[in-house]
Amino acid sequence: MPLPFLTADRDLDGDAPDPAPLPYDERDHWRRPYRPGPWRVGAAAVFLLLASFVLLSALIIGLAGAPVGAVVCLAVALVLIGFALRLLRAGVWVSAAGLRQVRLVRTTTLPWSAVTSVRTVQQPVRWLGLPRTVQGQALMIGAPEDGEPRLLFTDHGGDFLTRAGAFNRAADTVAAWAAEHRG
Template sequence: MPLSFLTADGAFDAQEEDVPLAHHDLDRWRRPYRPGPWRVAGSAVLLLLAAFMLFATMIIAFAGTWAGAAVCLVAALSVVGTALRMLMTGVWVSRAGLRRVGVFSARSVPWDEITELRTVQQPVRWLGLPRTVQGQALIATCRSGAELPALLTDQNADFLSRGEAFRRAVDTVEAWAEDYRTVRAAA
C-alpha cells in the first residue's frame, strides 16, 4: 500500500524538470520535500508503541475483560493516528495555494494572498520543542501585512542536520509561488 504522504512525488529526482506546475495533477496537495529522519523515527517509535498496545488489547480481550480491551484499543488507535498525523505535518503546495499542516491544525492560504516568501535568520524552535536556537526560517507575508508563522525551519524534524534539503525545499516552495504568479499574469 503506497503511503502518498511519505513521498515528495519525485520532486528531487535528477531526471525531473524543475518547473513545479508542469505536473499533470496540479490540484492535488503535495509536499515539496521528503519527511526528515527525525519525523520518521518519532512516528516509527509511536507505531512500535501502538503495536505493543494492540498486543496488550488482544491479551486483555482473551482474558475476558471487554471494557479494558476497548479502552486499550481506543488508546492504541489514537497513538496510530498521532503517528500518521506527525508524518503529514509540514508545508504542502498546490495550485490552490500553500497549506501549513500541524499536528492539531492546518491552515491554507491562497497564492493570491501571499505577497512575499523569504528566508530569514532568526531564533527558531529546535525539533518543535520550546528551546530556540539561531537558524533559518521560510516566512510568508500575506497581503494584509501579517506574517504567517515560520513555514519551514532548518532546525525542525524534517531538516535538522540537512541544510541542503532545507535549501531545496525553500527553492521548491518559492518556485511554486513564482510559477503561480507567472500563470496568473499570463491569464
Template structure:
C-alpha cells in the first residue's frame, strides 16, 4: 500500500525542476502537505501504534480469560491511541487551490486564499519539539486579512524539521510561493 503522505517531498523536488509552479501537481484541488512528516513525528506515531497493538493483544487475552469489561476498556484505549497516532501524522499546513488548512491535534482551521493576507518566515523564539522550552529559530506565520494570525505550527524546531534546516527552507519557500501565486491570481 503506497503511503502518499510520505512521498510529498520527493514528488516536489522531482517535479519542481520541470515546472515553475509553487506546487506542480496535476490535481491542484486536492489537499496536500508540501513537505514530509519528520522523523520525530513519525517516531512518536509509531510508538503510539505500538502501544495500541499491545492494548489490542491485551484485550484479546482478557476476553479469553472471561472479563469483558476489562477487554472493553482495552479496546477503547487502543481506539483512542490509534486516533491520536493518525491525527499526529496529519498535523501541519496543507494547501490546495481552495486555500490553506492548518491541522492540529484537536482542531482544523481552513482559510480560503482570499482570507490569507501573508505567509512569511520570521525569526522568533519557537518551541522545541512542541515542548514548553523555547529556543531562537524560524517560524512560518500565516496572517489573516481580518483577525489574529494562525497559531505557529511550522517551525525549524518542530517535529517535522528538527535537524533539517534545508527541508524547512524548502517547505517555507513552497508555502510562501503558493500563497503569493494565489494572491496574484486574485489581483490582491
C-alpha cells in the first residue's frame, strides 16, 4: 500500500487540482521580518532545559515533604521559563502600525511616521550582546524625537551571527516596510 503523504512525487501526473490560495496576508499583525537565529534558540533551549531540572527538583523536594522548598523551586522554574520565552520573543517586529523593538525587559514601539530613515552602517558592534565589540554592520533607524539614530539589530547579534545573508534580507525587509508605510 503506497503512502502518498510520505513521497515528494505524489502529484507528478499533473491532474491534481490547484491548491487553495494562501489566506490574505494580514498587514496589521505584528510579525518578525526574519527567523530567530540559532544562538537565540540555543540559549532559550538551555534555559528551558535548566527549568526542567529545577521542576524535577521541585517535584522531588515536594514529595520529600518540604512544601516551601518545592514552591521556591517552582517559582525559580517559572522565572526561567518566562526568561526563555522572552528571549525567543526579543527582536524587531513590524506591522502596518509601526516598528516594535522587543528587548528582554522593555518594548519600544514607533509609528512609521516617526521613522525618518533606515540604513545599514559599518561600525563596532557588540558580539552576541556581550561587552566585547567587533567590526560589523548594524541596522539603524532615525527618529526625530531623539535626534540620534537608534540601533535595531546587528550582524553579530544572536539572530545573525554567521548568517550574513539573513542579516541583509532582514535589513532589506525592514527598509521595505518603512518605505511602504512612511507617509
